[in-house]
Amino acid sequence: MPIYEYQANDDAHACNRCKNGFEHLHRTTEAPLTQCPECGALVHKLISAPSVGSSASGLDDRAKNAGFHKLKKLGKGEYEKQY
Numbered sequence: 001m002p003i004y005e006y007q008a009n010d011d012a013h014a015c016n017r018c019k020n021g022f023e024h025l026h027r028t029t030e031a032p033l034t035q036c037p038e039c040g041a042l043v044h045k046l047i048s049a050p051s052v053g054s055s056a057s058g059l060d061d062r063a064k065n066a067g068f069h070k071l072k073k074l075g076k077g078e079y080e081k082q083y
Helices: 016-020 059-065
Strands: 003-008 022-025 043-045 071-075 078-081
Touching (some): 003 016
Antiparallel strands (some): 003 043, 071 078
């Protein structure tokens, strides 16, 4: 399930939680929140950067041990094998 970020529409009618923004976990099939769960103020969903990059899970090591290869793009049509 993805984590969505929300923030209050109007800071004057918001609690500290929704004034500063908060995260909410729900299914993609569920409708987005329209009100803060704590104070009931109107909120909107923020567009946030996806979490992409290296992970602490050791994915590269596990992929290498499983026989996969990692390629780095050097230029147009040119790649370098990293492992």
